[in-house]
Amino acid sequence: MGAITTFIGVYLPYIAVLVLVVGFIWRIVKWWNTPSYNIAVFPGQTSLAQGLIRVLSEVIFFRSLLNFKGNYTLWLGGWLFHVGLFLTISGHIFKFFVPMPPGFYASVRAAIGDAIILVGIVITITGLYLLLRRIVNPEIRMISIVPDYIVLLLILGIVISGIWMTEVSRVDVAYVKYYIQSLMSFSPVPPPDNAAFLTHFFLVQLLAMYFPFSKLMHAGGIFMSPTRWHYFPEGAHRKEFE
Amino acid sequence: MSEFDEMFKTSPKPGNAAKYVCHKALQKDIDVLKTKVPFPEPSDEEKVGLFLRKLNELRRSRRSVQLFLDICVRCGACVKQCHYYLGTEDPKNAPVGRAEILRKIYRRYFTIGGKLFGKLAGAEDLTPEYLEKELYTYFYQCTECRRCSVFCPYGIDTAEITMAAREALEEAGLATKYITEVIAKVHTIGNNLGIPKPALENTLEFVKDDIKDMYGVDVEIPLDKEKADILFVAPSADFFTNVDTLIGYILVLNKLGLDWTFSSYASEIANFGLFFSYREMEAIAARIIRVARQIGAKWVIAGECGHAWRAARQFWEQLNGPLPFKFMNVGEFTASMIRKGRLKFDPSKNADVKATLHDPCNYARAGNLVDEYRFILKHVLPEGNFIDMREDAIKVKTFCCGGGGGLLTDEIMELRMLGGKPKAMAVKEVVEKHGVNYLAAPCAIDKAQLPLVMKHWNVPVQVGGVHDLVAKALKWE
């Protein structure tokens, strides 16, 4: 193992996870501890449950983007991109951390065939759309800042190297799993000797460490938006004069 | 393609709106403000530091500010939702473009990325010039209408950013002439227009005679009663320019035979503190609350005024604490009385009126007050004489008149007209298609701004209040 491989494969994973977890929690706690005025934007929620429904409809369906016909393409692109990421990340978590009976993954693979790769392709295409839109649409270009491009490029790099590693350079998936679990049990074995895997893994770690310091925190912040979350309880304001 | 749809074909023109700058506050008004809330007058070198200190304080004390500074992804969904962007096409007038002006400073001084990588991370140094050319200029080109918030996936309300920026600017001694002038008048005389009590008494005498002439009824217009169940607080503009609306309130209250009063001390429902700073908003609201307490009012009723209703509905209780009375908007009041069958109308009196309703931004997005005024209009107009505009321009998606947010000032008239364009185009559609001739606007700012906008964009409608029509149709027997 070269020094760089050792660093990426043995030390950096721990640093990355630590930065991600501590950073994420720190940001959420900081928001949580900041007092919030009730500045609900109507149509208003009248109970906590309705506030929750409103927030979830944003998280799951990106509902506000459907408020304006000019945003439909953005809605479709953005939504597919995020659904793709969600499926992929859940897939990884399942595969590495949730113990399943032997043969489970093989049968899943047999059942859905190349659909897994399809998800990767969807992320790539929609990610490219989001990137192109920033470059081509003059309005979006003007409001974009360098980190906006960096985040998209990182994600595209991760997805493409991921597809490459499984489909082209055919990394030994069983060994990858063995390696990840060795990291989990704090007795790391050498990482798979595969350039695509190492690239993929390294970019993931970069993204993880960048996450808490970037706009990616919208993933947490969307749950806390004061205009959507706040509510005015029924009866607090009287609409009948008596 | 209609002219309304045509507007959304924009192409950015950087710097297009840089020339619209509000006049700075005058010393005499600052002197008045200083007696109520601190108003520093720093030197150029101190300004930057003071601005940053205040920004830091605001982001730590308001989740909205911190969160909205942090989580915008610059997706651009809000860009074409701002009337000022549609009107000027200056990217700094797009909600996200506007917020980025402050975000750049936030990143530079309060985030790791901005401190380390500066411009590369989208950060910018704060200089006295930046304070004036960017922050002061563009945050006084936002009417705090909150339309952007409706379309943002995270509900980012650029008005919150604007309010924070303005408060921090105030800390650095930068405020507009118009807003400080108005607030100073409220503190010294009691209302935005600076109408002293004798003038108010006179006006009410005239109004009483007018009502006698027009409707043949004798009404009571109590002012400063010592005890009353209802304190009615109208925008002061209603005493002078929107007298027909005022007559509407007075007729309704007289018809119902309630125990009510106007107050000369609290003769203004408008609250320009909303456009300036929370503590100013609190100080102005305190005047009304004080009178209501004194006279033992059970209800405070707010006249037709949009932003005032936001200040009351969302902030009175949060800023001024628990209230010893209930409060409602006059639209809710009248609608409630109609529902209870206590007001009857003869719609044929309004037979010549074909009306549409402009939803004031703050009624719709901050007050959940959109159905009541429609309900009233349907009762006072003949069947079929109320016509709504297209769905994109009403209720929570209503477009701003272009004059709210403390921007109703002459030096930026051109900007105001450009900002009023989306509303004008929406009104134009119903004028051309349905022969609408009356634009009902239950808000004092609208009543000042919209007639100019409609004239500018050649839309032949009369602008007036909702209670103007109530007055005409109200039955006395």
Ligand code: SF4
């Ligand atoms: S819609 Fe929201 S997240 Fe998107 S650019 Fe506008 S403020 Fe930012």
Ligand code: SF4
């Ligand atoms: S609050 Fe209104 S004026 Fe201000 S940026 Fe948003 S849409 Fe524009």
